Amino acid sequence: MVLKLHGARMSTCTRTVAVVARELNVPYEFVDVDFAKAEHKSPAFTAVQPFGQVPYIDEDGFKLFESRAISRYLAKKYAGQGTKLIPTDPKDEAVFEQGVSIESSNFYPHAFGFAFEKVFKARRGLTTDEARAEEHLKTLAAKLDAYDVILGKQKYIGGNELTLADLFHLAYTQFLITLGQGDLFESRPNVARWWKEISNRPSWLAVKDGA
Amino acid sequence: MVLKVYGNPASPCTRTVTMVCKELNLPYEVVVIDFTKGEHKLPEYIKKQPFGQIPYIDDDGFVLYESRAIARYLASKYANADTAILYPSDFQGRALVEQAASIEAFNFYPSVYGAVSERIFKPAFRGQPTDETRLQEHLSALNPKLDAYDKILDTQKYLTGDNFTLADLFHIAYSALLEQAGLGSLFESRPNVARWWKDIAARESWLAVKDAA
Numbered sequence: 028m029v030l031k032l033h034g035a036r037m038s039t040c041t042r043t044v045a046v047v048a049r050e051l052n053v054p055y056e057f058v059d060v061d062f063a064k065a066e067h068k069s070p071a072f073t074a075v076q077p078f079g080q081v082p083y084i085d086e087d088g089f090k091l092f093e094s095r096a097i098s099r100y101l102a103k104k105y106a107g108q109g110t111k112l113i114p115t116d117p118k119d120e121a122v123f124e125q126g127v128s129i130e131s132s133n134f135y136p137h138a139f140g141f142a143f144e145k146v147f148k149a150r151r152g153l154t155t156d157e158a159r160a161e162e163h164l165k166t167l168a169a170k171l172d173a174y175d176v177i178l179g180k181q182k183y184i185g186g187n188e189l190t191l192a193d194l195f196h197l198a199y200t201q202f203l204i205t206l207g208q209g210d211l212f213e214s215r216p217n218v219a220r221w222w223k224e225i226s227n228r229p230s231w232l233a234v235k236d237g238a
Numbered sequence: 239m240v241l242k243v244y245g246n247p248a249s250p251c252t253r254t255v256t257m258v259c260k261e262l263n264l265p266y267e268v269v270v271i272d273f274t275k276g277e278h279k280l281p282e283y284i285k286k287q288p289f290g291q292i293p294y295i296d297d298d299g300f301v302l303y304e305s306r307a308i309a310r311y312l313a314s315k316y317a318n319a320d321t322a323i324l325y326p327s328d329f330q331g332r333a334l335v336e337q338a339a340s341i342e343a344f345n346f347y348p349s350v351y352g353a354v355s356e357r358i359f360k361p362a363f364r365g366q367p368t369d370e371t372r373l374q375e376h377l378s379a380l381n382p383k384l385d386a387y388d389k390i391l392d393t394q395k396y397l398t399g400d401n402f403t404l405a406d407l408f409h410i411a412y413s414a415l416l417e418q419a420g421l422g423s424l425f426e427s428r429p430n431v432a433r434w435w436k437d438i439a440a441r442e443s444w445l446a447v448k449d450a451a
Contacts, residue, residue: 077386078345091333093340100333121302121311128304131343133289173288 030055033075034082035062036237039198040094041082045238046194047098049230051109055084057238095127098191110230112191119186126185126192134174137167138199145206164208171211171218178217183225193225201226201235241266241312244286245293246273247450250411251305252293257407258309260443261324262316274363306339309404323401331398338397338405345383350412352376357419377421384428391430395437406438414439414448 030048032055034041048055060066060081068079076083076092083092091097102112114120144160177184185192200212200222212222225231241259243266245252252268259266271277271292279290287294287303294303295312302308313325326332356373360366390397397405413435416424425435438444 073386077389078341078383089330091337093337093344096333096336096340099336100329103332104329117311117315118300120314121300121307124307124310125302125304128307129289131306132304135344136348170289176288 028087031058031085032056032082032238033058033060033085034238035060038081038238039202040080041238042198042234043094043195044082044084044097044101045234046197046228046230047101047112047191049233050112050194050228051101051105053101053105053109095131095191095195098194102191110189112189112194114186114188114190119188122181123185123190123192126183126190127195129174129177129184130192130195133170134167134196135199137163137170138203141167141208142199142202142206146202164211168211171215175215175217178221183221189225193221194231197225197231197235239298242269242296243267243293244269244271244283244296246271249273249292250415251291253411253447254305254408255293255295255308255312256447257410257443258312258324258404260446261407261441262312262321264312264316306343306408309407313404323403324407325404334398335403335405338403339408341397342405342408345386346380346409347412349376349380349383350416353380353421354412354415354419357421358415377424380424384424384431387434388428388430391434396434402438402441406434410438410441410444 030053032041032044032048034044034057036042036057036059045055045057060072066072067076067081073079075090078092080092082094082097083090084097091100099113106113106115114123140163141160144155144157144163148155174184181187183189183193184196203209203211213219226235241264243252243255243259245255245268247253247268247270256266256268258264271283273292277283278287278292284290286301289303291303293305293308294301295308297311297315302311310325313321317324325335353373353376356368356370356376360368394400396402413425416422425431
């Protein structure tokens with residue numbers, strides 16, 4: 028049975044799983060979750076994903092949610108095909124884990140925080156707090172200075188090979204760029220080099236406008 | 239060479255790492271970084287941890303930071319037959335740990351950190367008053383998340399099933415701070431969360447580090 032990806036086409040986290048599946052040459056069937064009808068908050072949905080969030084996968088009855096957990100599962104299970112996305116050498120794997128954690132602790136909160144103020148709040152009928160949006164940008168800028176140092180010493184955020192840690196940055200970086208914040212990345216030479224490379228991978232080009 | 243943990247006894251992320259060491263019966267030495275004096279922002283420190291955050295480890299010359307990455311590395315390297323259950327290697331078992339660890343990082347930690355920051359870190363370390371509006375926002379975000387936790391823990395003992403894993407462990411240090419911040423009722427009011435918290439907070443490995451890493 029082909030892997031089923033339950034999500035929303037433009038959802039950042041759904042596109043993250045889609046790009047990973049494509050890197051691994053894992054075919055999937057996209058199953059749309061109807062946000063307009065609040066399907067993600069329905070009892071049938073929350074029975075699988077108690078937080079009412081997308082995406083989740085269903086692989087022959089094995090259901091899993093949290094895009095980064097799904098990505099890790101696919102990368103380990105399908106390690107023999109497509110791009111190697113998690114190193115096997117223990118020290119390389121540790122540096123990969125460090126990269127994944129850098130994304131979740133240092134990048135995501137501020138990328139998400141900015142997007143929340145500028146876009147998500149409006150969708151919920153709330154007003155943007157411009158001061159908070161600025162705060163997130165300021166913090167993100169300082170974090171990206173550290174990224175520029177790291178990427179001056181190693182090719183990718185998880186070491187010298189491309190890993191999931193890099194792919195986890197794709198959706199929100201693209202979001203920030205569409206919100207006019209591309210300069211955060213362009214103005215830092217190593218970050219710019221890294222971004223140009225990962226954002227031009229065919230797997231991302233195939234899903235960036237819809238999983 | 240004994241594992242060196244560069245951190246601070248008062249730091250929750252340092253305690254996460256040392257608790258993992260205790261779970262694995264792995265000897266370690268804490269090298270104290272005095273964050274109140276800004277030691278974590280000095281050039282010497284930044285060379286090892288470019289974000290100026292604690293902790294980092296030095297395992298015989300191998301330097302690693304980010305407490306959740308360190309935990310996974312130590313569990314993978316130093317687990318034996320008894321402790322391998324903390325971070326299983328079969329595909330589905332591992333996936334369930336990563337699912338619960340991701341829940342912690344994205345559904346639990348941001349709001350808990352925010353609330354603890356308002357109630358404890360700001361007044362104690364940054365000379366700033368609690369912003370009650372922001373505190374309420376964090377609590378409003380956290381409450382429905384903890385309802386989901388209560389639902390998950392209604393049918394299983396731990397976050398992934400029958401066994402205590404790194405995913406449960408990642409919640410402990412900040413949950414203790416939530417209690418310290420006078421917000422323990424968030425857990426107490428939810429029977430399954432309360433049961434789970436009481437169990438994991440009683441682990442010997444936590445008791446050994448909770449007050450001093």
